[in-house]
Amino acid sequence: LTEKRIAVDVMGGDHAPRVAIEGIAAALDEFPGIDRIVAVGHLQKIAHYLEAYDLTDHPRLTLVHAEEVVEMCEPSTMALRGKKKSSISVAAKLMKNGEIDAIFSAGHTGAAVAANTVITRTLPGVDRPAIAALLPGQNGHFILMDAGATIECKAENLAQFALMGETYARLVFGIDEPRIGLLSVGGEDSKGNDLTKDAFKILEKMPINFIGNVEGNSMFENIADVVVCDGFTGNAVLKTAEGMAKATVKWLKDVFSKNAFRMTGAMLARNAFRDLKEIGDAEECGGAPLLGINGVCVIGHGSSTAKSVCNGIRVASEMISFGANEKIISKVKQLKIQMSENG
Amino acid sequence: LTEKRIAVDVMGGDHAPRVAIEGIAAALDEFPGIDRIVAVGHLQKIAHYLEAYDLTDHPRLTLVHAEEVVEMCEPSTMALRGKKKSSISVAAKLMKNGEIDAIFSAGHTGAAVAANTVITRTLPGVDRPAIAALLPGQNGHFILMDAGATIECKAENLAQFALMGETYARLVFGIDEPRIGLLSVGGEDSKGNDLTKDAFKILEKMPINFIGNVEGNSMFENIADVVVCDGFTGNAVLKTAEGMAKATVKWLKDVFSKNAFRMTGAMLARNAFRDLKEIGDAEECGGAPLLGINGVCVIGHGSSTAKSVCNGIRVASEMISFGANEKIISKVKQLKIQMSENG
Numbered sequence: 001l002t003e004k005r006i007a008v009d010v011m012g013g014d015h016a017p018r019v020a021i022e023g024i025a026a027a028l029d030e031f032p033g034i035d036r037i038v039a040v041g042h043l044q045k046i047a048h049y050l051e052a053y054d055l056t057d058h059p060r061l062t063l064v065h066a067e068e069v070v071e072m073c074e075p076s077t078m079a080l081r082g083k084k085k086s087s088i089s090v091a092a093k094l095m096k097n098g099e100i101d102a103i104f105s106a107g108h109t110g111a112a113v114a115a116n117t118v119i120t121r122t123l124p125g126v127d128r129p130a131i132a133a134l135l136p137g138q139n140g141h142f143i144l145m146d147a148g149a150t151i152e153c154k155a156e157n158l159a160q161f162a163l164m165g166e167t168y169a170r171l172v173f174g175i176d177e178p179r180i181g182l183l184s185v186g187g188e189d190s191k192g193n194d195l196t197k198d199a200f201k202i203l204e205k206m207p208i209n210f211i212g213n214v215e216g217n218s219m220f221e222n223i224a225d226v227v228v229c230d231g232f233t234g235n236a237v238l239k240t241a242e243g244m245a246k247a248t249v250k251w252l253k254d255v256f257s258k259n260a261f262r263m264t265g266a267m268l269a270r271n272a273f274r275d276l277k278e279i280g281d282a283e284e285c286g287g288a289p290l291l292g293i294n295g296v297c298v299i300g301h302g303s304s305t306a307k308s309v310c311n312g313i314r315v316a317s318e319m320i321s322f323g324a325n326e327k328i329i330s331k332v333k334q335l336k337i338q339m340s341e342n343g
Numbered sequence: 344l345t346e347k348r349i350a351v352d353v354m355g356g357d358h359a360p361r362v363a364i365e366g367i368a369a370a371l372d373e374f375p376g377i378d379r380i381v382a383v384g385h386l387q388k389i390a391h392y393l394e395a396y397d398l399t400d401h402p403r404l405t406l407v408h409a410e411e412v413v414e415m416c417e418p419s420t421m422a423l424r425g426k427k428k429s430s431i432s433v434a435a436k437l438m439k440n441g442e443i444d445a446i447f448s449a450g451h452t453g454a455a456v457a458a459n460t461v462i463t464r465t466l467p468g469v470d471r472p473a474i475a476a477l478l479p480g481q482n483g484h485f486i487l488m489d490a491g492a493t494i495e496c497k498a499e500n501l502a503q504f505a506l507m508g509e510t511y512a513r514l515v516f517g518i519d520e521p522r523i524g525l526l527s528v529g530g531e532d533s534k535g536n537d538l539t540k541d542a543f544k545i546l547e548k549m550p551i552n553f554i555g556n557v558e559g560n561s562m563f564e565n566i567a568d569v570v571v572c573d574g575f576t577g578n579a580v581l582k583t584a585e586g587m588a589k590a591t592v593k594w595l596k597d598v599f600s601k602n603a604f605r606m607t608g609a610m611l612a613r614n615a616f617r618d619l620k621e622i623g624d625a626e627e628c629g630g631a632p633l634l635g636i637n638g639v640c641v642i643g644h645g646s647s648t649a650k651s652v653c654n655g656i657r658v659a660s661e662m663i664s665f666g667a668n669e670k671i672i673s674k675v676k677q678l679k680i681q682m683s684e685n686g
Contacts, residue, residue, distance in 0.1 A: 148528055151528060152537055186453075188417075218586070232528055232536045236558075236576050239559025239560040240563075244583075264608075
């Protein structure tokens, strides 16, 4: 059995450190399979919350002090260089040194990516990491990657993302021959920008189930299991989906509150709204794994609640069990051989 | 008063030519202010529909024959070079020669952009055109541009899009000091890819109400009136919003049909669903203008209905009245002077 030691960046997120500590307390309770949780943060600043959640002497909790925090407004590379004692950098060093097996952070995404790229390092052969986000389609979820780790991409990066996404879909979601799509501006092979046109040529030769270009609308019809794109586009798409979902809830409230008949209708159907909310629930999903690094890192939403932190820790624990990294290393190696053979 | 002669590419769109002819019939009825509609298409293929909608001898309708059609699957540049007699190329030539004042097309977007860029030409000083799409935010619509005309962009293109979008927001929506945002991966100035970082430096020096970076989610909170981005990202975002809206309607139907209580609720609230559908209704908006060309072109959705075609013709007619092009020329000229002064 694999050991499961998970570090939580308790200073990261809009409601840190309170929700992180509350989430850790819930995770220690709910997941006895986790050997150890390591809370990384400013010990004086979290002491009060540790006490509040009865965690001052928990047998499966370790505390590690980090003097600094990366603020959301800081440029990620600068933060990394200037703040070597930040909670996320300290956590990455613990993983580099083999003292932990996974990290969960709801803090500055760019800083988590930078710390894991520079300190933890990428897997052998992997040039850049990618965030694998789950988006809700009409008939279930699909994986979008990169959702924001590698903002400036080359075609080879996208090819590697496809392999990482394929491995993730197989191991974590049990999909046999995951359908891989390339996000573009039209379904036809000829459509796209320079990056996607180059990536298309690599992807169509790879030993994967590549279904060609997919579009922003058709991907919500679940025509692909994994949709590959650069991190800038992926981030814009992910946040657009989030923005639309919130706007829809607002419009629903507005239109239902217009008159008594509708309000009665809405009340009779109120459990339906709860169901609807759960479909795209960020709390349930907990966080998105950063794939391609020499370890496990799960990135939560900045607005994470205690429930999302708890679920994010669960996702990190699952990612340790699935052990995707060895498979990614071997697939990326094969891709390099194939690409050098093709000139 | 400006003359209003509008060409409709009747071969363009998934349901062409039927819906185009039906839309023209409705527009001739509803908008007496339009001097002339010019139906451009394969005359033998449309004869039957003209007869069906009583248009064979309409005093304000002219027919122009076009031998070819650009199919949706063709690469746009190839289509333009190989099909000089396509309906969209013939329409662009009519505009170039001053025989019409605007074009509406629900056909191949890339071909419409290419024909208007190469035949109609861009406005003096404008390097590349942009599609200005309306997206539904929590508290009303906002403008996203470019929604897919210029797939590969330079920073100067984005700066010009900002000026075109600003002019459009002022003239068409009557907004006094339109708030211009730059779509990026974080709200902070430092976030973005190479393109947006370069564009940010130009935009912050321009005499516009530039509010900085906006994100895919925050733009749906109506923090900006105009959101600027490259055409690849804009297209992905626009189609994601569309895909999410469709998926939401599907989920709503699923959750409401689960039991009798909910179904009763849904029935009591059924007018609310109609209202909701109207919020993001593509039929009502008709189409998105292609800004930056030496004329007026409104691009409809491939799946346009007769109602959308009619509304697209209305939008084309309004764009002629607003006369945005002279203002765009003068603003772009000032930008060039400013940029050469700044070195």
